[in-house]
Amino acid sequence: MEETRKDTILVVDDTEANIDILLDILEGDYxxxxxxxxxxxxxxxxxxxxxxxxxxxxxxxxxxxxxxxQLQSDEKTRDIPVIFVTALEQQESETRGLGLGAVDYITKPFNPEIVRLRVENHLKLVRANQALKRQNEILIENERLRNDVESIARHDLKTPMNALISxxxxxxxxxxxxxxxxxMLEMIAQSGFRVMDIINSSIDLYRMEKGEYRLRPVPIDLLKILKQLKGEIIHLMGEKEIPFRILIGGKYAKEDDSFIVYGEEMLYYSLFVNLVKNAVEASPPGRSVTVGLDIKGDTPIIMVNNTGLIPDEIRDTFFDKYVTHGKPDGTGLGTYSAKLITKxxxxxxxxxxxxxxxxTLMVELHDNLKKENAEEAFDKFFEQSPLQIKNLSKKTNMTIMILDDYAIMRGTIVSILRQMGFKNFIRGADGMEGLKQLQVKQVDLIISDLNMPKVNGLQLLKHVKKSETLGHIPFMMVSGEAEQRKVEQAVKLGVDAFVVKPFSADILMKKLARVLDRADQQEG
Structure with missing residues (x-):
């Protein structure tokens, strides 16, 4: 059986009698x-x-x-509790000692019981502080691990997912x-969105809880997202024979309709896959589930309705974490995540x-389109449409450099650009390859990943924007990481657009349209 370690005490005194007394009091226990x-x-x-x-x-x-x-000046020893032993009873000496970092005083002649109790109490505090320190170290390590996992998920998982979606x-x-x-193509895309929803649920929601999530809003067609998620729950609707209806302004949505809001595509997908799926699960068989889209004043409003009722016992805590009812496998995170995403x-x-x-669950996006620029925001969306790029036919011969350490990502971007009509591409796996190509070839646009070996996107961006011969080249940064610090670094260095993976073809097209339009204005 392992022997329990005794606490160690150092007695410092120049009088042998005092040492003997303290040894008699403490030696049996320490x-x-x-x-x-x-x-x-x-x-x-x-x-x-x-x-x-x-x-x-x-x-x-x-x-x-x-x-x-001396003890307090050394980082290794400053946390050792010091109890002064003294015959002095002046208040000044006690004040001076405590000011130097002592934790307590024991006066001579010694009272054995007081000595034992004060020593015992301070050692309990030492053990408690040590336990807290170890716990903090574990928490810091866990936080570091979480950040590492997040980085892997954002870069190593989200990058290949882009191909499945785009x-x-x-x-x-x-x-x-x-x-x-x-x-079959729709099923592949739906699977991609579903996997991204799972990744985001474990990573982005944590950042939202901490208030650290950085929103990168772009125009989004919400109707398109609702049609995508319909494919994910069509089996569940079929089992319960539930019709799914989408209304815009009280009228049935047509095939060529759109409903534009600002935000991130995956956030809207995660939000409404939760709300719509919950509505289908809660709906009585044969009764319809309806999603209504409308704009009142400058506020987009989305309503999800089913004919079922929320149980009385969870109405007051409906949006709280881990609240669930009647679902043996339910996590209780669906409506909680919906609240975080909406906020x-x-x-x-x-x-x-x-x-x-x-x-009826109602999402009101009050800050999504401000009253003073609501019309401007909608106009801007259509101005940014790839079909609206001015002089597109003259730009399709421009040379575009695409840098990413993941070959499929490079191929995906090339495919999107080819569909827009662009023809000339230079591809590379890292910033070093990009720098070599820039020395020998004329490049009209750079689309670069942020995290790459040898020379990363930020280092390449800094080189390009500081160069007298290259500084005019529009530079788009693509990354699975939207960490605020790195985004701000890119903006400070002069990046022209920041695209967060995974992105749909439409998102890349709209971002590119804005960059090219801005470049035209600067040349003009």
């Missing part, structure tokens, strides 16, 4: 060391750190105050796609659940 002057005390501490020091004040050559000062979208726009092929998008979420109308 490992006790002895020093008879200040210098030997510091030597003993340097050799082995005690858990507590009983330090006499009045000693020749180096008194207790000087010893305490390539089916590109192929669906091609002529001659059969109905069967269309269904991140600049809105608020509420519900109404009454017998006559069923349950």
């Amino acid at each position: 490992e006790v060391g002895v020093a008879t002057d200040g210098e030997s005390a510091l030597e003993a501490v340097a050799e082995e750190l005690p858990d507590l020091i009983l330090l006499d004040i009045m000693m020749p050559v180096m008194d207790g105050y000087q010893v305490c000062e 390539i089916p979208e590109l192929l669906l726009k091609e002529k001659g796609v059969t109905e069967n092929q269309r269904e 991140t998008l600049g809105g608020e979420i509420s519900f109404q659940s009454v017998e006559e109308k069923g349950t």
Whole structure:
């Protein structure tokens, strides 16, 4: 059986009688060391750190105050609790000692019980502080691990996911796609969105909880997202024979309709896959689930309705974490994540659940389109559309450099740009390759990943923007990491656009349209 380690105490006193008394009081319970002057005390501490020091004040050559000062000045010893032992009863001496960092005083002649209790109490505090320190170290390590996992998820997982989301979208726009092929491509895209929803649920929600999530808003067609998520829950709707309806301004949505809001595509997908799926699960069989889209004043409003009712016992805590009802496998995170995402998008979420109308969840995006620029925001969206790029036919011969350490990502971007009509591309796996190509070839646009080996995107951006011969080249940064510090670095260095992975073909097209339009204005 392992022997329990005894706490160690160093007694420092130049009087042998005092040492003997303290040894008699403490030796049975603790490992006790002895020093008879200040210098030997510091030597003993340097050799082995005690858990507590009983330090006499009045000693020749180096008194207790000087010893305490030395201990406090050293990072290795400043946390050792020091209890002064003194015959002095003046308030000034006690004040001075506590000011130097001592934790307590014991006066001579010694009361054995008081000595034992004060030593015991301070050692308990030492153990508690050590436990807290270890816990903090574990938490810091866990935080570091979480950040490492997040970085892996954002770069190593989100980058390949971009192909699953973007390539089916590109192929669906091609002529001659059969109905069967269309269904399979839609399933691939839906699977990509679902995997991204899982990744985001564990990573982005954590940042939202901490208030550290940085929103990168772009125009989003919410109707397109609702059609995508319909494919994910179509099996569940079929089992319960539930019709799914989408209304815009109270009228059934048409195939060519759109409903534009600002935000991030994956956040809206995660938000409404939760709300719509919950609505289908809660709906009685054969009853419809309706999503209504409308704009009141300058506020986009999205309502999700089903004819079921929210149980009375969870209505007051409906949006709280881990609240669930009637789902054996439910996590209770669906509505909680919906609340966090809605808040991140600049809105608020509420519900109404009454017998006559069923349950309606309402998302009001108050800060999504400000009143003074609502029309401008919608106009800007259509101005940014790839179909609206001015003089596109003259720009399709421009040379675009695409740098990413993931070959499929490079291929995906090239495919999107080819569909827009662009023809000339230079590809590279890192910034070093990009720098070499820039020395020998004319480049009209750079699209670069942020995290790459050898020379990363930020280093390349800095080189390009500081160069007299290259500084005019528009530079787009693509990354799975939207960490605020790195985004701000890129902006400070002069990046022209920042695209967060995974992105759809439409998002890249709109960002590129804005960059090219801005470049035209600067040349003009």
